[in-house]
Amino acid sequence: MTDEAPNDFHPAMPAREEHLLPIWRMFFGEPSKNALVGWPSFAFEKPYWFRRVITLRMHLVSDPEAIGQVLLHNVANYPKPPLVKRMLSNLAGEGLLTSDGEAWREQRRLMAPVFAPGALAHFMPLFAQVAKARADRWTPGQIDVAAEATRTTAEVISRALFSDELALTTREASEHMHAALAAVGEYRLGVLVGAPWLDRSPVARRGEIVRKFILARLTEFIARRQADPDPPHDFMTRLLQAFGNGRSPQAAAKLALDNAVTFYIAGHETTANALTWSLYLMSQDQAVQDRAAAEAHAALAGGVDPEDISPRLPYLRMVLEEAMRLYPPVTRIDRVAAADDELCGHHIRKGDMVSIWPWVVHRHTRLWDRPDLFDPEHFSPEAKAGRHRFQYIPFGAGTRVCIGAQFALAEGVLILAHWLARFRFSPAPGHDVFPTADVAIRPRGGLPLMVSLRETGLMAAR
Numbered sequence: 001m002t003d004e005a006p007n008d009f010h011p012a013m014p015a016r017e018e019h020l021l022p023i024w025r026m027f028f029g030e031p032s033k034n035a036l037v038g039w040p041s042f043a044f045e046k047p048y049w050f051r052r053v054i055t056l057r058m059h060l061v062s063d064p065e066a067i068g069q070v071l072l073h074n075v076a077n078y079p080k081p082p083l084v085k086r087m088l089s090n091l092a093g094e095g096l097l098t099s100d101g102e103a104w105r106e107q108r109r110l111m112a113p114v115f116a117p118g119a120l121a122h123f124m125p126l127f128a129q130v131a132k133a134r135a136d137r138w139t140p141g142q143i144d145v146a147a148e149a150t151r152t153t154a155e156v157i158s159r160a161l162f163s164d165e166l167a168l169t170t171r172e173a174s175e176h177m178h179a180a181l182a183a184v185g186e187y188r189l190g191v192l193v194g195a196p197w198l199d200r201s202p203v204a205r206r207g208e209i210v211r212k213f214i215l216a217r218l219t220e221f222i223a224r225r226q227a228d229p230d231p232p233h234d235f236m237t238r239l240l241q242a243f244g245n246g247r248s249p250q251a252a253a254k255l256a257l258d259n260a261v262t263f264y265i266a267g268h269e270t271t272a273n274a275l276t277w278s279l280y281l282m283s284q285d286q287a288v289q290d291r292a293a294a295e296a297h298a299a300l301a302g303g304v305d306p307e308d309i310s311p312r313l314p315y316l317r318m319v320l321e322e323a324m325r326l327y328p329p330v331t332r333i334d335r336v337a338a339a340d341d342e343l344c345g346h347h348i349r350k351g352d353m354v355s356i357w358p359w360v361v362h363r364h365t366r367l368w369d370r371p372d373l374f375d376p377e378h379f380s381p382e383a384k385a386g387r388h389r390f391q392y393i394p395f396g397a398g399t400r401v402c403i404g405a406q407f408a409l410a411e412g413v414l415i416l417a418h419w420l421a422r423f424r425f426s427p428a429p430g431h432d433v434f435p436t437a438d439v440a441i442r443p444r445g446g447l448p449l450m451v452s453l454r455e456t457g458l459m460a461a462r
């Protein structure tokens with residue numbers, strides 16, 4: 001790691017409080033809208049602390065050993081909270097994200113080959129194609145990188161799932177899906193504050209209409225796919241194959257549907273946010289950006305087969321990993337204790353909530369050198385070698401670690417390579433970047449950046 005910060009750039013973050021805010025502040029003003037606001041400094045210094053939120057007993061754990069205990073070694077004692085399942089299940093059914101126990105175990109086993117490295121190589125040309133097509137639309141000037149990244153990853157995941165099925169891969173289809181997801185957010189609010197009438201808000205009503213529409217379209221599509229003697233090699237075909245053995249076609253179709261929606265939900269906003277924050281950080285540190293762009297240019301020169309390209313982009317991968325350290329796309333991972341336990345020497349009662357915040361763990365003063373600064377050298381091979389395996393957890397950890405992690409990393413690196421080889425990204429004058437989060441972390445009001453053509457870019461990325 002370098003001794004000095006590369007420049008005096010301090011990545012945007014909310015101010016820390018000297019003391020813990022009173023509970024009522026969590027329900028009013030900025031902390032009620034932005035989960036990153038209102039954190040006390042000591043949260044980033046202590047391995048463990050406890051907070052009672054009305055009747056909820058919450059243990060906030062940042063010690064890597066204890067994180068390992070919750071997510072791996074004693075995982076049977078820490079299931080996901082039922083709230084998460086209730087929120088998502090009317091969209092994602094009983095898919096991998098929302099199922100538990102034997103149903104989850106069997107799906108995870110059957111889906112492992114779908115995400116094996118060999119199977120993922122097949123998607124590399126798709127990543128490159130979608131990234132290039134998006135950049136073809138840009139002209140020098142200001143663009144909203146957050147919106148562009150979301151459109152790109154939505155197109156990637158829908159085409160990885162459904163190939164060229166127009167009813168499911170157009171911008172309109174992706175807008176429908178976003179509307180259905182927005183309704184999930186409303187539902188959560190209703191459940192949390194005990195106000196179920198919120199579920200009948202206009203957002204929730206529209207969400208319900210589009211949810212039915214999407215599920216009907218998907219059901220028709222899957223039936224056609226099951227009858228296709230020569231289907232394309234996309235996720236849908238692989239899911240139908242994985243679930244086909246020993247099940248009725250209807251049962252296989254239902255599981256494939258639930259998981260298609262699950263991949264869509266889990267797999268594109270997250271990756272889009274990782275891209276967005278990577279570009280924000282590099283826009284502020286042109287030396288890092290130039291180095292990443294030179295690497296991308298060299299890797300892409302000569303029209304190398306996209307399947308072989310990831311190993312040629314080690315620095316870009318360090319940048320992406322650093323961006324997910326500072327701005328973890330999933331800010332919190334919650335579990336509920338099924339039985340009494342002990343974490344960091346503290347008693348955990350059955351029913352208590354254990355909350356692990358990558359947002360906090362990744363900026364913890366005991367775990368990281370200069371934790372709030374941007375330095376891709378945090379991910380040099382030497383730095384990684386000396387690290388606890390549970391101190392960097394953007395994809396979670398243990399048995400329920402993100403199944404799409406390798407897909408997301410390959411996608412993120414390849415998209416960034418194509419964009420950086422062609423364009424320079426610089427801050428937009430007059431725009432202050434500020435992170436905001438519910439579970440996902442995004443820049444408030446989008447991320448306007450200035451793009452300009454790199455001189456070497458046109459040859460490199462076409």
Ligand code: HEM
Pocket residue numbers: 080096097108262263266267268270271274328329330333334393394395396397399400401402403404405407408
């Ligand atoms: C940068 C991108 C991504 C990030 C940061 C991310 C993060 C996460 C995290 C933190 C979890 C664990 C949640 C928990 O334990 O409570 C998770 C689970 C999951 N992710 Fe991702 N994810 C990303 C991309 C993807 C992609 C591309 C897909 C699919 C194509 C995907 C599918 C899933 C699924 C299905 C699960 C549930 C796994 C299980 O419970 O067995 N994710 N993800």
